[in-house]
Amino acid sequence: MKAVYMADVGDGLCLSIKTIFGNFIQIDCGSLSQGKIQGAKTAAYGLKRIYNNYNISPEIFILSHFHIDHYNGLLYISSNNKWGYHPLLKIKEVFFPKIPEFKKKREFIEALFTINLFIFGNETGIMEYDFLKAISKVNKTSFRYKALSQGDKIKIKGSVFEIVWPPKQIKEEEILKKVDKALNVFYIALEKHQKLRNLYRKIKEGGVFEKLEKTEEGRHELEDWNYSEINDMENMVSYLGTKKTIPSLVRKANKSLRDIANHLCLAFFEDNRILFMGDVEGYEIKQIVRYLISRDRKYFHIFIPPHHGTHWHKDLESIYWNFVLCSNGPKLCGKMNPNFKSKLTFSTCIHGDIIISI
Ligand SMILES: [Zn+2]
Ligand SMILES: [Zn+2]
Numbered sequence: 001m002k003a004v005y006m007a008d009v010g011d012g013l014c015l016s017i018k019t020i021f022g023n024f025i026q027i028d029c030g031s032l033s034q035g036k037i038q039g040a041k042t043a044a045y046g047l048k049r050i051y052n053n054y055n056i057s058p059e060i061f062i063l064s065h066f067h068i069d070h071y072n073g074l075l076y077i078s079s080n081n082k083w084g085y086h087p088l089l090k091i092k093e094v095f096f097p098k099i100p101e102f103k104k105k106r107e108f109i110e111a112l113f114t115i116n117l118f119i120f121g122n123e124t125g126i127m128e129y130d131f132l133k134a135i136s137k138v139n140k141t142s143f144r145y146k147a148l149s150q151g152d153k154i155k156i157k158g159s160v161f162e163i164v165w166p167p168k169q170i171k172e173e174e175i176l177k178k179v180d181k182a183l184n185v186f187y188i189a190l191e192k193h194q195k196l197r198n199l200y201r202k203i204k205e206g207g208v209f210e211k212l213e214k215t216e217e218g219r220h221e222l223e224d225w226n227y228s229e230i231n232d233m234e235n236m237v238s239y240l241g242t243k244k245t246i247p248s249l250v251r252k253a254n255k256s257l258r259d260i261a262n263h264l265c266l267a268f269f270e271d272n273r274i275l276f277m278g279d280v281e282g283y284e285i286k287q288i289v290r291y292l293i294s295r296d297r298k299y300f301h302i303f304i305p306p307h308h309g310t311h312w313h314k315d316l317e318s319i320y321w322n323f324v325l326c327s328n329g330p331k332l333c334g335k336m337n338p339n340f341k342s343k344l345t346f347s348t349c350i351h352g353d354i355i356i357s358i
Pocket of ligand 1 (some may be wrong): 012067069070279307308
């Protein structure tokens with residue numbers, strides 16, 4: 001890493017890393033500031049500023065996790081030339097978190113996709129697929145994609161980014177209990193709503209779980225995307241503009257299932273230059289710190305703290321940094337943990353776009 005550019009997109013993230021040899025890695029592009037639609041627009045324009053600043057396309061796109069505040073900007077750009085002109089990005093590689101193996105993984109995936117279908121209607125329900133399709137729409141070239149987990153590495157001209165989270169497998173009761181709880185909420189909603197039951201049956205019969213495994217690694221060619229058996233989703237972002245009334249039980253199930261995504265968020269480091277923690281929470285922070293110490297990594301020039309600077313865990317006391325960079329707007333800025341506040345802390349809410357170079 002030679003420089004980082006954190007665009008001010010409010011409560012979201014649009015971050016880029018320039019490597020020593022001038023390659024450009026984009027991490028997330030989304031925001032929820034002033035609502036989903038405005039947030040998506042703000043994030044898209046954040047990416048545009050970064051693009052104009054470097055005057056080159058990102059070569060790598062890393063999605064930290066499947067939360068809308070982290071990728072709706074991309075959906076916005078991909079929907080009908082919303083940038084004013086097509087940027088014709090030249091992304092060669094795309095990475096996103098791999099869903100670890102755990103007890104009830106199939107039940108979890110099927111429940112999550114059912115809820116996605118219910119809420120987003122004409123989307124496929126498979127977030128990985130929707131996200132990759134959005135990239136293919138803004139991209140000029142074919143690209144390789146891969147789901148990553150702990151120990152995997154992203155390499156670009158000698159710069160090595162090592163993934164520290166999510167793990168390959170989850171055995172920890174803390175997270176498994178949350179999965180159980182989320183599933184219970186989902187099953188209650190299922191009993192109440194016929195439409196949800198029908199979708200659930202469709203997901204199970206359609207072998208969606210197996211399809212997800214196919215999207216874990218591959219190469220996207222320009223003429224691809226023939227998942228003919230799944231609904232096409234030309235208007236994938238139409239939901240950004242629609243306000244559907246979602247029954248409260250379904251909304252509750254959606255929230256609990258989606259909350260799990262923070263636990264499965266990508267976190268990575270590069271040498272002693274940058275540590276990126278994504279939206280991980282207490283338990284994961286502890287595990288990540290343990291992993292970093294085992295890799296003899298305790299010092300970082302730049303630290304991107306967990307969950308927009310709002311989550312702290314005492315084990316972070318063993319990690320040292322020069323600069324803290326927080327991507328947040330008025331909502332999350334107010335919730336920043338005091339442990340991250342110092343003279344060398346920058347927050348987009350206070351400082352606007354942040355550029356730090358070595
Ligand atoms: Zn977030
Ligand atoms: Zn999140």
